[in-house]
Amino acid sequence: MEIIGANDQVPGREATVTTPAFRSLLYREPRLYDLVFPEADESISRMVYTAIDRWLPAMPRSILDLGCGTGRHLGVLAKTIPGCCGVDLLESNVAYAKAGHPGITFHVGDMRTVRLGRTFDLVTCLGNALSYALGDDDLNGTIGTFAAHAHAGTLLVVDPLNARAYLEGDGFQEQVEGRVDTPGFKATSVSVHQLDRQARVLKRTRTWHVIGQADEEDYAEYQLLLPEEVQRLLEPAGFEILGMYDNRELQPTDLTGRITTEADVSAMRGRKLYVFARRR
Ligand SMILES: C[S@@+](CC[C@H](N)C(=O)[O-])C[C@H]1O[C@@H](n2cnc3c(N)ncnc32)[C@H](O)[C@@H]1O
Missing domain, CATH: 2.20.25 (N-terminal domain of TfIIb)
Incomplete structure (x- = not known):
């Protein structure tokens, strides 16, 4: 299994990946993750396409998905984006993602430290994966990883849990x-x-x-982030905020994360901040 960590600049070199502070049946058996959170309507991928239409000049040629889990979003986006790459901390998720999506590159790696030695047109960190970064060091490390894999004009899409909600x-x-x-x-x-x-x-x-x-x-712990904190973290790393929403339809709101009754299998509706930023 290819493992990429803090000391790696190129894929293929072995390095230590931090032991996760979380555990889940759905990560030990990743097929269960896709059954529990089916994303049948592909609403996350549709949201990413809306952002591409709105903020990129053309369809991206490459995407890096950090905390990619089972690779389900890349599986959809790969239909139009040729260079898809996913990174996840857990070998179980990466093995499952590789088996399900043979045309996509997946690596075991830590989003706080991983360095692939290249940039991408689109960087995503979805399914509140950013909220697994607990405290300033983890957050700054992860945002450093976003920056290290972005060039001028790269679109960043992240969805941490909204502290306001x-x-x-x-x-x-x-x-x-x-x-x-x-x-x-x-x-x-x-x-x-x-x-x-x-x-x-x-x-x-x-x-x-x-x-x-x-x-x-x-067991899991999640860092909750206020909208202004997200801005304070991303701007010094060279990202300009393009939009922040508390819904996948990108409707402007006061970002209080009002919980709606609309169907949402993961019961997260209203609890996330969908953040779109561009690397300067
Ligand atoms: C809730 S899942 C979301 C998976 C996927 N992004 C999705 O939306 O379906 C969070 C993912 O973040 C991964 N993760 C947590 N901490 C990580 C880290 N430090 N580096 C890389 N992946 C991490 C977990 O292993 C898990 O796959």
Whole structure:
């Protein structure tokens, strides 16, 4: 398995990848991630295409997706973007992404440190992958990675969790119960959340109940970001903010992350900031 980390400038050299601070059944068995969060309407990819139409002069020739997970967004974008590359911290996700998308390049790598030695026309970090960067060092490291892989005019698309929705709005729910009922996976889950208001960190413990199996417990911490913080992080790294929205339809709002009742399997609707920026 090709692993790219802090000391690598080109693909192919081995380096240490940091042990993740999170664990999830859906990452240990990535096929379950796509069943639980199916993206059947491809609304994320459609949002990326809207941004391309709006802010790039032509269809990008290359894209880097950091925290790419199962590679599902690249799988859609690869239909029109020839040079697709995905990076994820977890070998399990990268192995699954490679098997599902043989024409796309995937690497195991840490978005806080990875260096591929080239730039891309489009850089994405979706599915709130940026929120896995906890604290200033992780955030600055990740944004340094965005900058290192961007040239003048590169479009950046990121969707961290919106701190305003959790701290000031209806985003925080102490307990969330879920049910998955697909031919490939039947389970219920209970997520218990804790909110550290000072650090602006959301902690989630999720217990999966699958009939006939022992319960499995996931754990993750997410950095919540205020819109003005995102701007303060990106601008010094050479990115000009083009737009920030709390919806995938790119409707201008006050960015308070109002939770709507519209269908959204990941129950994140209104809780994310969709950020579009261009490298100067
Ligand atoms: C919620 S998933 C989103 C996956 C994908 N972007 C999507 O939208 O379907 C978050 C992903 O970020 C990855 N991730 C978390 N920390 C990372 C890091 N430091 N470097 C690279 N990937 C990371 C996880 O392994 C996981 O695949």
